[in-house]
Amino acid sequence: MTLDVGGDSSWIDCVNGCLFFLQACPLSTGTIGEAAQDVVSVQSTDGKNPGKVASVPRFLFTCAWSFLMEGLASGVQGVAGLGRTKISMTSQFFAAFSFPRKFAVCLSSSNGVVFFGDGPYTFLPFNTDVSKSLIYTPLILNPVNTAAVSVQGEPSADYFIGVTGIAVNEKPVALNKTLLSISKERNGGTKISTVAPYTVMEISIYKAVVEAFMKQIPRVPRVSAVAPFVTCFDARSFSSSRVGPAVPHIDLVLPNKLVWRIFGANSKVKVNKDVLCLGFVDGGDDRRTSIVIGGHQMEDNLLQFDVAASRLGFTSSLLFRQTTCSNFNFTTTA
Secondary structure (H helix, E strand, O other), X not given: OOOOOOOOEXXXXXXXXXXXXXXXXXXXXXXXXXXXXXXXXXEEXXXXXXXXXXXXXXXXXXXXXXXXXXXXXXXXXXXXXXXOOOOOHHHHHHHHHOOOOEEEEEOOOOOEEEEEOOOOOEEOOOOEEHHHHOEEEEEEOOOOOOOOOOOOOOOOOOEEEOOOEEEEOOEEOOOOHHHHOOOOOOOOOEEEOXXXXXXXXXXXXXXXXXXHHHHHOOOOOEEOOOOOOOOEEEHHHOOEEOOEEOOOOEEEEEHHHEEEEEOHHHHEEEEEOOEEEEOEEEOOOOOOOOEEEOHHHHOOEEEEEEOOOOEEEEEEEHHHHOOOHHHOOOOOOO
16 A cells, blocks of 8 residues: 655655555544554655655554454455544644645546545546535535444444435435435445445335336346346446446435436446446345445545535546546656
């Protein structure tokens, strides 16, 4: 895992299969680890090019058991916590560099990037500042911690957003909307987490979305399921577009008539050369959180977490802008 940060903005280079988790605990388990301090070297950026290297002299981290890495991507050596806790990487960088309490995540199937601080966030090949395209929706604080191990009365370190509905090809999906809100028992709602490689939905929501999706493509035959996916198709059934396979788009409906639109590149997963699957996972009926937006649905979407203003900025797919999250300038020094 390679780290580079600093300046008005800062970034982490996801070169060697590193994963970034937007919650306090990477897995649904807890264990005892050893806390330590060390110097972390980070690299600044003006939002276009890497700049000078800076250091955090007393960066807190923990050494945990290797079994916590089981099930993660090949080559992962550790977990970078970006949650709301006081000792997360974001909180420590905010304190060390005194820049705005914002960070932006841009995941890719190759080289993704995380910026710490405000924009611009400029991507090649056209030097596009994608921060100008951000749409904002409130971040919601769940007053009860959803981690496997927590202190009573401690709020969740996760980032929740207020999804109010789901639509397929702009047609509303019939579902139990009470599941979309955080209940008095602090269950339900929608959170963002790259711990889940694909978006996980409570079973009734999942079935409703699949049914609505299939209604839009009634003549497209299904093929055998490929775990963990259930709804799969012959890849030759779909043409290609700038934003992936030409399939019905899926909208996460947000307050004030905003939508986070999910196009084919993020809704479909090519499991082999012949099979495309709908990239959502049935989470069962016993879920604390109704929807967990996973890493595949975030790929090539820039998400800015404005912690100070408690809002999420999102761009939807950067493929429309003829760029990707791998197109930040990782090499040229300003």
